Amino acid sequence: MLKKLWAQLLGTRIGRSVFRVGLPASNLQRAQVAISSFLLHMQPAKVHQRTLKFSTTLGLGLITLYLFFILIITGVLLMFYYVPSTDLAYQSMKDLEFVVTAGMVLRNMHRWAAHLMVIFVMLHMCRVFYTGAYKQPREFNWVIGVILFILTLALSFTGYLLPWDQLAFWAITVGSSIAGYAPIVGEKIKFILLGGHTVGQAALLRFYVLHVVLLPGAALVLIGIHLWRVRKDGGLARPGEPAFTQEELPATALPTTKSYGLMELAHGTTPAVGVEPDDEVFTWPNLIFREILVFMLVVVLLLVLAIFWNAPLEEFANPVHPPNPAKAPWYFLGLQELVSYSALWGGVIVPALIVVALVALPYLDRRRAGIGVWFSRERKVALSIFSICLVTMIVLTIIGSVFRGPNWSFQVPWKPNIVAEER
Amino acid sequence: MNSMSGANSNRRDFFQLVLGWGAALFAFCASLAGAARFMIPNVLYEPNQRCKLLKPEEYEEGATFIAESRLFLVRKGNTFRAVSGVCTHLGCTVLRNSKGNGFHCPCHGSQFNENAVVTGGPAPRPLPWYLVELSRDGRLVVNAAHVVAADKYLVV
Ligand code: HEM
Ligand code: FES
Numbered sequence: 001m002l003k004k005l006w007a008q009l010l011g012t013r014i015g016r017s018v019f020r021v022g023l024p025a026s027n028l029q030r031a032q033v034a035i036s037s038f039l040l041h042m043q044p045a046k047v048h049q050r051t052l053k054f055s056t057t058l059g060l061g062l063i064t065l066y067l068f069f070i071l072i073i074t075g076v077l078l079m080f081y082y083v084p085s086t087d088l089a090y091q092s093m094k095d096l097e098f099v100v101t102a103g104m105v106l107r108n109m110h111r112w113a114a115h116l117m118v119i120f121v122m123l124h125m126c127r128v129f130y131t132g133a134y135k136q137p138r139e140f141n142w143v144i145g146v147i148l149f150i151l152t153l154a155l156s157f158t159g160y161l162l163p164w165d166q167l168a169f170w171a172i173t174v175g176s177s178i179a180g181y182a183p184i185v186g187e188k189i190k191f192i193l194l195g196g197h198t199v200g201q202a203a204l205l206r207f208y209v210l211h212v213v214l215l216p217g218a219a220l221v222l223i224g225i226h227l228w229r230v231r232k233d234g235g236l237a238r239p240g241e242p243a244f245t246q247e248e249l250p251a252t253a254l255p256t257t258k259s260y261g262l263m264e265l266a267h268g269t270t271p272a273v274g275v276e277p278d279d280e281v282f283t284w285p286n287l288i289f290r291e292i293l294v295f296m297l298v299v300v301l302l303l304v305l306a307i308f309w310n311a312p313l314e315e316f317a318n319p320v321h322p323p324n325p326a327k328a329p330w331y332f333l334g335l336q337e338l339v340s341y342s343a344l345w346g347g348v349i350v351p352a353l354i355v356v357a358l359v360a361l362p363y364l365d366r367r368r369a370g371i372g373v374w375f376s377r378e379r380k381v382a383l384s385i386f387s388i389c390l391v392t393m394i395v396l397t398i399i400g401s402v403f404r405g406p407n408w409s410f411q412v413p414w415k416p417n418i419v420a421e422e423r
Numbered sequence: 424m425n426s427m428s429g430a431n432s433n434r435r436d437f438f439q440l441v442l443g444w445g446a447a448l449f450a451f452c453a454s455l456a457g458a459a460r461f462m463i464p465n466v467l468y469e470p471n472q473r474c475k476l477l478k479p480e481e482y483e484e485g486a487t488f489i490a491e492s493r494l495f496l497v498r499k500g501n502t503f504r505a506v507s508g509v510c511t512h513l514g515c516t517v518l519r520n521s522k523g524n525g526f527h528c529p530c531h532g533s534q535f536n537e538n539a540v541v542t543g544g545p546a547p548r549p550l551p552w553y554l555v556e557l558s559r560d561g562r563l564v565v566n567a568a569h570v571v572a573a574d575k576y577l578v579v
Contacts, residue, residue, distance in 0.1 A: 173514050320488075
């Protein structure tokens with residue numbers, strides 16, 4: 001019934017003019033759907049069967065992508081009410097919560113999607129690591145991924161300040177002071193980031209511009225390149241894929257009268273290389289419908305979270321009275337735990353080492369073992385090192401989150417320490 | 424055009440390279456430098472570094488917190504000192520400790536003694552002491568732009 005309606009709609013002159021291809025009936029048309037639609041041509045007409053299996057990716061990259069889209073939509077809506085001024089920002093948050101229709105739900109969705117995106121980008125990174133999917137020819141896509149990881153954290157961190165409540169103010173005060181510990185340039189970087197010496201109006205405006213324009217724009221461009229590279233690098237990594245060879249194109253192969261894009265010169269591993277026709281299925285409907293299903297699940301999950309759990313909003317920011325203890329956002333609490341021993345180590349050296357190690361990883365670990373296989377036995381050393389670092393970070397984050405009470409003293413979460421208010 | 428070959432065209436290539444690309448590169452770098460400098464503000468709308476307080480006799484013995492400037496005025500008999508209340512670790516505001524002879528920071532537990540020297544916790548430096556002066560109308564003035572040694576007092 002619905003299908004008939006669609007077919008009829010797409011069959012009209014107007015439907016044709018918009019969608020170019022009707023509902024596909026033959027394999028040729030199934031290929032055409034993917035090729036001739038702007039949105040769908042991001043993906044090849046056919047994909048390997050492994051791509052569809054849930055266990056290949058657990059859908060993690062896709063979920064991250066959807067969360068990013070949801071953040072853009074809810075974020076742009078919030079911008080219609082939010083004023084980036086120290087006098088009015090907190091007021092706008094209260095308005096969104098109590099005055100604007102659906103304001104609370106939108107704010108909650110934005111906040112929970114932001115937390116989820118941080119979680120899912122980490123999970124996605126772990127999935128790529130544990131399936132060895134960063135090896136040649138995907139090294140550079142992993143590097144783009146590391147930049148996207150940093151951008152995701154930066155987006156979340158800059159957004160954290162905007163409500164201008166106690167939580168926001170002190171998390172950013174503590175967080176930006178950490179930057180001041182970098183040798184030589186640290187103080188200068190902090191000054192430029194805050195537009196002054198302390199977190200005030202200048203800092204709020206700077207964080208706002210970064211949060212709504214610069215960082216999302218950069219992320220959008222890089223995500224585009226990231227997805228394009230997934231395809232150009234031969235689709236998702238799979239065991240037994242042909243070894244990557246750089247194909248030297250003879251100079252004469254390209255007629256000089258045409259200005260071919262750079263993509264024409266990309267390497268010679270297309271998804272078709274070394275694949276039996278039987279291993280491949282059409283993107284439409286197999287992949288597309290699975291993607292839509294994941295999208296709907298993400299939206300439902302987020303709506304449930306947003307309707308039943310409210311995003312926190314503490315008292316108006318008070319620069320003379322820090323909450324005790326003052327904590328950075330949760331994804332920095334592992335680092336803050338280290339910072340409580342030494343700001344230089346926790347704030348500068350360890351994060352720098354993490355980033356350098358992540359970027360260098362695919363260029364150091366060059367054995368072509370265990371590509372596309374979860375926890376391959378052939379990669380014992382790499383798996384152990386990564387897992388030890390991961391577990392250390394998780395343990396530190398948990399200690400910083402729930403085992404630290406007032407005065408950063410050790411506490412057990414079910415029996416929080418309480419100190420009397422002073423001054 | 425033929426007569427332009429040889430030395431002439433070499434010279435033309437050279438000028439093209441150095442002048443053309445040089446100018447383009449220069450313009451690019453200059454724009455970048457300009458944009459970078461643009462990000463550094465020339466005027467700060469932050470609280471005044473010099474802060475005028477009440478008359479000396481209005482303050483009790485011990486440390487009094489001055490909220491607007493985030494500092495403590497410390498009175499001992501007829502001597503006055505002022506110390507920053509901003510933790511040198513990550514910028515939280517410190518509190519007087521319960522014994523009243525020093526400060527501690529709620530964020531990561533740094534401890535400072537009565538001379539603001541670090542006695543525990545992650546803070547890397549002592550809290551800075553500021554110059555205290557007397558204004559002409561007999562009120563205390565703290566100059567946060569002027570750091571002094573811990574043993575420098577204003578005696579009234
Ligand atoms: C904004 C953040 C990101 C988005 C939206 C994103 C999106 C995606 C998507 C949709 C895929 C296709 C496969 C899948 O769904 O898992 C993918 C694959 C991939 N991603 Fe990401 N990603 C992000 C961040 C990262 C990070 C942080 C890394 C690693 C440091 C990374 C490395 C890779 C690699 C190497 C592949 C190819 C995997 C394979 O061939 O099996 N990505 N990404
Ligand atoms: S900010 Fe004072 S101890 Fe960290």
